[in-house]
Amino acid sequence: MDPLRRTLLWASTNPWLASSLPRRRFVRRAVRRFMPGETRDDALREAAALDARGVPSILTMLGENVETEDETRAVVDEYRRVLAAAAERRLDVEVSVKPTHLGLDLGPALAARNVADLARAAAGRGTLWIDMEGSAYTDATLDLYRGLKAEHGNVGVCLQSYLRRTPADLESLLPLSPRIRLVKGAYAEPPERAFPAKRDVDAAYLSLGRRLVDHLAGGGDGFVGFGTHDPVLIRALADEARGRAGAAERFEIEMLYGIGRREQDRLVEEGVPLRILVSYGEAWFPWYMRRLAERPANVWFVVRSLIR
Ligand code: FDA
Numbered sequence: 001m002d003p004l005r006r007t008l009l010w011a012s013t014n015p016w017l018a019s020s021l022p023r024r025r026f027v028r029r030a031v032r033r034f035m036p037g038e039t040r041d042d043a044l045r046e047a048a049a050l051d052a053r054g055v056p057s058i059l060t061m062l063g064e065n066v067e068t069e070d071e072t073r074a075v076v077d078e079y080r081r082v083l084a085a086a087a088e089r090r091l092d093v094e095v096s097v098k099p100t101h102l103g104l105d106l107g108p109a110l111a112a113r114n115v116a117d118l119a120r121a122a123a124g125r126g127t128l129w130i131d132m133e134g135s136a137y138t139d140a141t142l143d144l145y146r147g148l149k150a151e152h153g154n155v156g157v158c159l160q161s162y163l164r165r166t167p168a169d170l171e172s173l174l175p176l177s178p179r180i181r182l183v184k185g186a187y188a189e190p191p192e193r194a195f196p197a198k199r200d201v202d203a204a205y206l207s208l209g210r211r212l213v214d215h216l217a218g219g220g221d222g223f224v225g226f227g228t229h230d231p232v233l234i235r236a237l238a239d240e241a242r243g244r245a246g247a248a249e250r251f252e253i254e255m256l257y258g259i260g261r262r263e264q265d266r267l268v269e270e271g272v273p274l275r276i277l278v279s280y281g282e283a284w285f286p287w288y289m290r291r292l293a294e295r296p297a298n299v300w301f302v303v304r305s306l307i308r
Helices: 003-011 015-023 023-029 041-052 069-088 108-122 133-149 166-176 197-219 231-242 261-270 286-292 296-307
Strands: 057-061 093-097 128-130 156-158 180-185 223-227 252-258 274-280
Touching: 003 286, 003 296, 015 023, 015 286, 023 296, 041 057, 041 069, 041 274, 057 069, 069 093, 069 108, 093 108, 108 128, 108 133, 128 133, 133 156, 133 166, 156 166, 156 223, 166 197, 180 197, 197 223, 197 231, 197 252, 223 231, 231 252, 231 261, 252 261, 261 274, 286 296
Parallel strands: 057 093, 057 274, 093 128, 128 156, 156 180, 180 223, 223 252, 252 274
Antiparallel strands: none
16 A cells, blocks of 8 residues: 555544644644535535536535434434535535544444434435445445345445455345445555455446446346446446446446546536535544545645644
8 A cells, every 4th residue: 555545544543643734724724625514504505506517416514433322312403404504595415424523443233223213303305424434334334224224115225346355245235225425435444354456446437347347237126326437437437337227327426525526527417416524524534545545646635734
């Protein structure tokens, strides 16, 4: 792994950096490239701006590994308010949640209760997405998903192409008519669990993406969100999905706010279904370090912000 990428991923888990760096003005300025602001209103304003361009969104409040049940209730309440505010403004907004933000470290039953509450609140408003965190949580997150799927058909889960186990996980989920968001993966993982070489991660993404398109085109039920900014993969998988009945109406490209804007415009112009994930909240430090690690050249934006 690139040493700068490794350092940034290490920084993402360092409590001292998480408490001190976000107070620096130049870091706060730099993070704005990836999030419109820290408040719910900032995120909803961006969702409205996207909606005006005909682009739906996914909102996520940043935060992970909470330590008390009360904190998880506050997170559930926050997402309820987001869903209610979006409905009031008639915005096509879905939400995406992290299992450890909803209490997975405190026990799977608590996380399941919280996600089920939100699945009920989101019923009739699209998908309630479950993010995938580091590989220590993969089994628990998939168990959570399997447990909820029978009763809450609107729940979707993220799978990461960098994990060697993902093809088997995908096969085990397909009979459930799953809603899957396919991403490459953003955490520091050992080589025995995740492909160290980017070309292998990209090849796995293409192969998993094709498997999902085949499933939908072959009469299987479900939905796929291709969560990537990679123009080669987007073109290959969008072309394939659009060309096949069954898949054409059950996929979308999902991208992050602030990344790949030119590609986003191209997709809108070509009528490819696109949804943008907008993050907000005060606990942005670990998430921001992962965004820098994805493209270490981003560190220059931070340096430029410091110089300014
Ligand atoms: P890749 O890294 O190959 O980048 C392709 C191109 O996109 C780059 O050349 C660059 O131009 C641009 N780009 C990518 N990242 C950039 C960045 N940070 N800054 C600037 N440009 C950038 N991961 C995870 O582990 N669990 C999850 O739940 C999710 N959820 C999720 C939702 C959505 C909607 C998206 C788009 C992504 C995620 N991810 C995620 C993150 C994902 O795993 C991955 O780390 C990033 O999407 C970066 O990989 P790409 O697929 O974009 O390809």
